[in-house]
Amino acid sequence: MLDPARHAKDLLDALIAVAGDGLHVLTLSSATGPGGPPLIIRFLVIKRGAITTLEKDALSGAVAVLAGAVYSPEGGSVVLRTVTSPVTDTVRTWRIDAGKALPLTADETRAAYCTDAATGEPLPSQPGVTYADAPHLDL
Secondary structure, eight states: OOOHHHHHHHHHHHHHHHHOSEEEEEEEEEOOSTTOOOEEEEEEEEEETTEEEEOTTHHHHHHHHHHHHHHSTTOEEEEEEEEEETTEEEEEEEEEETTEEEEOOHHHHHHHHTBOTTTOOBOOOOTTEEEOOOOOOOO
16 A cells, blocks of 8 residues: 555646646645545645745645545545636646546536535636646556
């Protein structure tokens, strides 16, 4: 069995690799048990070539949340929001299940973002947001 922290760090590295150069916001969530509130961390990632900068203290928090998502029966999720211009973003998502990051399609991501969680009613898309297919992550 893989070390949870090592597997989570590998997953974080794969997410940053597929993000490409630019400014990104990563939102990671992990279930805390049946009916419990999710554990969520959100932080900035700036990537330029081989140099990646994370917000202060983000690495340890990100690894902890991802380790929880990878090894929790309830799993978790990852949202990668890439700032493509001052007024546009691209959003890609993955569902964490049984230790794997499962990519969601653009339509699945749009449905998740544009549905009222309480009522199930559709919501309008956020202005300037493009939803994209999340790529497969090699782990």
